[in-house]
Amino acid sequence: MEKVLMIDYQKCTGCRLCELVCSVKHDMVSNPARSRIRVIKWESEGLYVPVSCQQCEDAPCMNICPVKAIFRDKDTGAAMVNYSICIGCRSCVAVCPFGAMSFNPLEKKIFKCDLCNGDPQCVRFCSVKAVDYVDATKESLIKKREAALKISQAGKLGAAIQYEG
Amino acid sequence: MALDRKIAYIDLSTGKIEIKPIPLEVRKKFLGSRGLDAYLLYNHTEKGCDPLGPGNTLLISGGLLVATCASATARTHVMAKSPLTNMVGSTNMGGFFAPELAWAGFHHLVIKGKAEKPVYLWIHNGEIEIRDASHLWGKTTTETQWSIREELGDEEIKSAVTGPAGEKLVRFANVMTGIKNSGGRTGMGCVMGSKNLKAVAARGTMDIKIAHPIDALEYNKQFIDQITSAKVNQTQGALGTPFIWGATNCWGGVRTRNFQYNQLEYADEVEPESIDEWSKKSCGEYNMTACFGCQVHCRAKYKIPDTPLAQKFGLVGKYDEGPEYTSQGAFCSEPGCTKLDTLLIGNHLVDQYGVDNLEIGSIISWAMELYEEGILTSKDTGGIDLRFGNDEALIEMVHHICRRDTWLGDVLAEGGIGASDKIGKGSFNYLVQVKGMNNLHSDERATPALALNVATASRGSDHLRSRPAIDLYHLPQDVLRRIYSSPVPYDGPLSSDQREYIGKPWQVFWQENCYMAVDCLGICKYHTVFLGATLPNFEDWPKVIYYNTGLEMTPKEIWDVAERCNNLERLFNLREGLSRDDPRKGDTLSHRYFDEPCRRGALDVIGATIDRKKFKKMIDEFYEHHGWDKNGIPTPETLKRLGLDKEPSHIL
Numbered sequence: 001m002e003k004v005l006m007i008d009y010q011k012c013t014g015c016r017l018c019e020l021v022c023s024v025k026h027d028m029v030s031n032p033a034r035s036r037i038r039v040i041k042w043e044s045e046g047l048y049v050p051v052s053c054q055q056c057e058d059a060p061c062m063n064i065c066p067v068k069a070i071f072r073d074k075d076t077g078a079a080m081v082n083y084s085i086c087i088g089c090r091s092c093v094a095v096c097p098f099g100a101m102s103f104n105p106l107e108k109k110i111f112k113c114d115l116c117n118g119d120p121q122c123v124r125f126c127s128v129k130a131v132d133y134v135d136a137t138k139e140s141l142i143k144k145r146e147a148a149l150k151i152s153q154a155g156k157l158g159a160a161i162q163y164e165g
Numbered sequence: 166m167a168l169d170r171k172i173a174y175i176d177l178s179t180g181k182i183e184i185k186p187i188p189l190e191v192r193k194k195f196l197g198s199r200g201l202d203a204y205l206l207y208n209h210t211e212k213g214c215d216p217l218g219p220g221n222t223l224l225i226s227g228g229l230l231v232a233t234c235a236s237a238t239a240r241t242h243v244m245a246k247s248p249l250t251n252m253v254g255s256t257n258m259g260g261f262f263a264p265e266l267a268w269a270g271f272h273h274l275v276i277k278g279k280a281e282k283p284v285y286l287w288i289h290n291g292e293i294e295i296r297d298a299s300h301l302w303g304k305t306t307t308e309t310q311w312s313i314r315e316e317l318g319d320e321e322i323k324s325a326v327t328g329p330a331g332e333k334l335v336r337f338a339n340v341m342t343g344i345k346n347s348g349g350r351t352g353m354g355c356v357m358g359s360k361n362l363k364a365v366a367a368r369g370t371m372d373i374k375i376a377h378p379i380d381a382l383e384y385n386k387q388f389i390d391q392i393t394s395a396k397v398n399q400t401q402g403a404l405g406t407p408f409i410w411g412a413t414n415c416w417g418g419v420r421t422r423n424f425q426y427n428q429l430e431y432a433d434e435v436e437p438e439s440i441d442e443w444s445k446k447s448c449g450e451y452n453m454t455a456c457f458g459c460q461v462h463c464r465a466k467y468k469i470p471d472t473p474l475a476q477k478f479g480l481v482g483k484y485d486e487g488p489e490y491t492s493q494g495a496f497c498s499e500p501g502c503t504k505l506d507t508l509l510i511g512n513h514l515v516d517q518y519g520v521d522n523l524e525i526g527s528i529i530s531w532a533m534e535l536y537e538e539g540i541l542t543s544k545d546t547g548g549i550d551l552r553f554g555n556d557e558a559l560i561e562m563v564h565h566i567c568r569r570d571t572w573l574g575d576v577l578a579e580g581g582i583g584a585s586d587k588i589g590k591g592s593f594n595y596l597v598q599v600k601g602m603n604n605l606h607s608d609e610r611a612t613p614a615l616a617l618n619v620a621t622a623s624r625g626s627d628h629l630r631s632r633p634a635i636d637l638y639h640l641p642q643d644v645l646r647r648i649y650s651s652p653v654p655y656d657g658p659l660s661s662d663q664r665e666y667i668g669k670p671w672q673v674f675w676q677e678n679c680y681m682a683v684d685c686l687g688i689c690k691y692h693t694v695f696l697g698a699t700l701p702n703f704e705d706w707p708k709v710i711y712y713n714t715g716l717e718m719t720p721k722e723i724w725d726v727a728e729r730c731n732n733l734e735r736l737f738n739l740r741e742g743l744s745r746d747d748p749r750k751g752d753t754l755s756h757r758y759f760d761e762p763c764r765r766g767a768l769d770v771i772g773a774t775i776d777r778k779k780f781k782k783m784i785d786e787f788y789e790h791h792g793w794d795k796n797g798i799p800t801p802e803t804l805k806r807l808g809l810d811k812e813p814s815h816i817l
Contacts, residue, residue: 013462015455016261020234021382028378030232031268033370041320043344044307045484046448046466125386127393127460128451 002077004136005113005120007050012130014039014048018122025121026111034104036113037122037131050131052122053100053113055079061092061101061112077136078115086110167376167715168192170272172817173293175286177360178219178278182293187272191817192716194808196685196723197229197272199255200730201817202244205275206253207733208813212740216248217334217359219279225325225365226273227263228687232373232457233713234381236389237689239263239457241325241342247351248359249336249524249580250601250625252738252750256339256353257629257684258325259456260346262367265323269369280361285324287317288367298363302332305517306341313366324366328519330567331358336580337524341516345464345486346456349521351602351624352580376715384712388701393460395697401463402453406490407437409696413607414498417766420606421498422553423530424597424757427608428765429498434505440488443467443505454486461691469513472506474556480510488512494606495526500533501553510560518567527603528577528584529562531596540590547571582749597755599626600743610763611773612636614669617783621673621752623734629690631677635698636663648694649675652703652720664769666779670786678727682706685726729807732791732799736812745784745797752784752797
């Protein structure tokens with residue numbers, strides 16, 4: 001069964017441990033600039049949104065690559081980069097709708113999430129499960145269940161958010 | 166070697182900037198952050214220097230493990246001579262600043278002199294620039310941070326700033342980062358203000374090398390599991406530090422009405438569960454937020470509710486984070502207030518002004534007692550009815566102190582001892598302070614070990630320097646023995662009874678070294694033996710240090726570093742006039758601890774006081790454990806043993 005990275009931004013505490021472990025796992029150093037996943041923040045509202053590759057089915061990065069350096073990993077379903085073919089033109093960076101394709105100016109290489117070959121470290125370390133790795137078929141059912149719970153509770157509590165003091 | 170890290174010397178008077186590596190032998194002696202800062206402070210200030218003059222040196226640092234693959238290495242340490250206590254000034258905050266500073270290429274900043282006009286430092290990938298900050302002067306702590314991002318065009322910049330309170334030289338002004346992460350003790354924001362330094366902004370995309378990356382990654386997982394499996398941290402993760410206030414208030418361990426009482430009654434609205442309910446109502450179900458790399462996530466989000474008080478001060482709907490234990494102390498128990506909106510408004514104001522909530526709450530409550538006793542009159546307060554329980558008066562005084570715009574506000578901004586000198590009339594006797602700094606809003610009359618901790622803490626009364634908090638858990642003897650007899654052997658007495666005096670000096674001594682070690686490593690105290698007995702300590706740190714930095718240290722060597730650094734802070738305080746029994750500068754407690762019994766709380770708390778004779782004996786023992794003489798001065802043998810006999814040595 002193919003698994004997908006499921007991000008629920010509301011659960012994110014903004015700690016950025018995912019960025020740290022991603023760079024350590026892939027590049028053997030601590031440096032969020034090298035992380036495949038990034039937490040985008042609006043601190044003044046307490047809003048944090050982890051952003052990573054969605055491994056699109058009809059992937060713009062794959063479509064636009066002039067040398068066909070991006071291919072699908074048959075085990076994980078991740079879009080992968082063949083660095084022996086890649087020419088570093090950054091067309092994929094420009095076209096990705098999520099900003100998930102990055103460019104490392106030091107090594108002159110593009111980089112993206114490879115799902116850590118099926119054991120994504122961001123998921124392993126995220127104790128609140130803002131980032132999870134689930135069966136592709138279950139993703140929407142999990143969200144439906146969470147939404148259903150909210151709907152059922154809304155009926156019990158009433159919609160008004162009022163401070164009584 | 167992974168440990169290739171830099172220190173920068175910045176002279177604001179001349180504009181000269183010098184960058185040096187941190188030698189390995191210095192690391193082995195002082196590890197980093199607070200320990201190395203203590204060395205730098207002792208070496209870069211002259212005896213008796215004016216804390217608000219150009220001769221004071223401001224140190225900003227991350228720990229040995231900052232930004233590495235170790236749990237919660239988020240802490241930023243800031244040190245200088247304190248304008249509040251005239252002794253060691255030291256404060257420690259979470260957030261994201263120290264890791265960003267590390268990725269920008271620096272672990273320690275030594276800031277000297279005084280800028281002619283307002284400036285800020287811009288630190289970016291190994292480069293440091295002193296920039297004009299005239300346009301930032303007067304801005305609140307968050308306005309300053311967002312303005313810097315806008316000016317430099319980078320949303321990822323992290324800044325450590327001082328707010329309007331620091332500009333006005335309020336002696337207990339904070340260094341702040343993010344929404345509410347506060348370097349909130351001993352007035353380090355005031356030192357920034359005195360140097361015309363509005364902010365230090367950092368942004369980095371440089372690598373921090375990890376000595377053994379995969380081992381570090383794997384061990385970190387284990388380390389985090391150990392930390393998050395503790396029940397106390399799970400509760401912290403749900404309710405934050407208010408849970409500690411709630412638990413402590415239950416049995417009567419919370420300072421109330423300036424120490425007249427030890428429990429806040431009718432507190433339902435400000436109990437942790439009530440705060441949590443409002444936090445979730447105003448910010449959603451997932452209401453907790455975290456510092457860098459931390460899985461405890463102990464900080465709640467909230468918006469200020471629509472109430473008459475919030476309307477009066479124009480704060481309805483403002484976003485903030487917390488409140489913490491100290492805000493419950495500052496805006497509830499100490500001033501005798503019981504309303505949630507007062508708590509959330511007060512917490513927001515101290516964050517925006519950048520001022521120590523603990524100190525401001527205590528000093529206003531002290532003024533309230535003086536007002537009720539007739540020592541301060543309504544003429545002194547400018548017509549404010551400054552009695553206990555007056556929510557509006559409390560919030561008004563926060564404004565006046567931070568702006569110094571009334572006589573009383575200006576006087577109280579001088580801190581407890583400074584203000585009592587100006588007010589006179591026996592006002593000092595009502596002050597609950599050690600070395601010029603107010604106590605945490607806990608009441609230690611029923612817990613001798615905790616009383617010893619506040620009396621002897623190096624930065625003045627403080628719970629984060631040596632408090633054996635687990636003393637309250639009645640842990641079995643063999644558990645206490647396991648914790649407290651390593652890494653150095655101890656076969657003296659240990660008692661599971663929190664009311665006892667016996668064995669407590671050793672616990673305080675052990676915790677003092679434990680907390681210094683944590684502060685050197687740059688990790689949070691919730692990740693060591695502070696609130697939980699099962700959390701990592703000396704035995705667990707060698708691996709995390711080795712995998713991340715390559716530095717080989719035994720538990721005993723880490724202990725030695727901690728002891729060395731604690732002695733350096735002691736030497737600094739002695740140089741600045743610490744004297745054992747001096748009520749202003751000594752290892753002493755307010756007479757109220759000995760003379761006024763607890764009036765409320767559990768049966769074993771009501772009536773409790775600290776016994777003078779037994780307390781004196783505890784101090785004697787505490788000094789003996791350190792290798793200090795009867796006056797609390799390290800003996801020549803102790804200094805030699807710790808390699809401090811040639812200080813100041815001016816290596817760095």
